[in-house]
Amino acid sequence: MVMRFEMARDALIAVGQRLDSRGWAPATSGNYSVRLDDGSFAVTVSGRHKGRLDAGGIMRVDAEGRALTEGKPSAETALHLAIYRAFPGANAVLHGHSPQSVGLSRAVADAGHWTFRGHEMLKAFPGIDTHEAEVRLPIVDNSQNMAAIESAIAPALSLPDAAPAYLIRSHGLYSWGRDLDEAERVLEATEWLIAAELAECGFRKGFDA
Numbered sequence: 001m002v003m004r005f006e007m008a009r010d011a012l013i014a015v016g017q018r019l020d021s022r023g024w025a026p027a028t029s030g031n032y033s034v035r036l037d038d039g040s041f042a043v044t045v046s047g048r049h050k051g052r053l054d055a056g057g058i059m060r061v062d063a064e065g066r067a068l069t070e071g072k073p074s075a076e077t078a079l080h081l082a083i084y085r086a087f088p089g090a091n092a093v094l095h096g097h098s099p100q101s102v103g104l105s106r107a108v109a110d111a112g113h114w115t116f117r118g119h120e121m122l123k124a125f126p127g128i129d130t131h132e133a134e135v136r137l138p139i140v141d142n143s144q145n146m147a148a149i150e151s152a153i154a155p156a157l158s159l160p161d162a163a164p165a166y167l168i169r170s171h172g173l174y175s176w177g178r179d180l181d182e183a184e185r186v187l188e189a190t191e192w193l194i195a196a197e198l199a200e201c202g203f204r205k206g207f208d209a
């Protein structure tokens with residue numbers, strides 16, 4: 001479902017508060033966007049605290065990332081637009097900086113992905129109806145060059161078992177969905193899966209001691 005700007009703006013302000021309350025958008029980190037009914041995009045203004053957004057914290061950009069309203073769009077707007085281009089069914093993109101997602105990306109320093117297996121929570125991802133599934137979370141190295149991230153991650157995103165999400169190493173997590181609710185559900189499920197596996201590691205270490 002594509003939204004009108006005013007509706008998208010209010011929804012993005014609310015999602016910003018929820019994600020901040022989970023500790024996934026500390027300082028000024030994170031950015032959010034929604035595809036609009038006229039083909040443009042609502043995106044967070046760069047440098048704002050995403051838990052304290054007001055109407056001035058959301059702006060419109062065109063498909064090339066050019067500002068259509070006042071403000072400087074998120075520094076990562078190009079990554080949002082790359083997801084919309086790659087997945088025409090995606091209508092919302094969320095990006096957070098949780099400590100646990102960043103921790104995972106750094107712990108597996110050379111890995112191009114992390115695989116979740118056997119969790120009931122996998123059913124939160126679109127198209128998955130059993131815990132007997134494997135979902136791959138692609139991981140790409142960080143860069144200040146958005147085009148470099150975009151081209152490095154593109155092949156992994158089209159694999160059949162790829163989550164509608166990816167991790168940028170030492171940086172944070174991206175998720176997307178048919179609408180903002182689905183993008184939030186994917187982000188929340190991915191964060192939960194990372195947290196559950198982190199807890200599992202702690203228990204296993206305790207048993208080994």
Ligand SMILES: CSC[C@@H](O)[C@@H](O)C(=O)COP(=O)(O)O
Nearest residue numbers: 028029030031046047048074075
């Ligand atoms: C705390 S700085 C984080 C930024 O460099 C960036 O990664 C980020 O997520 C927010 O950038 P923004 O330009 O506000 O959308």
Ligand SMILES: [Zn+2]
Nearest residue numbers: 029030095172
């Ligand atoms: Zn970021």
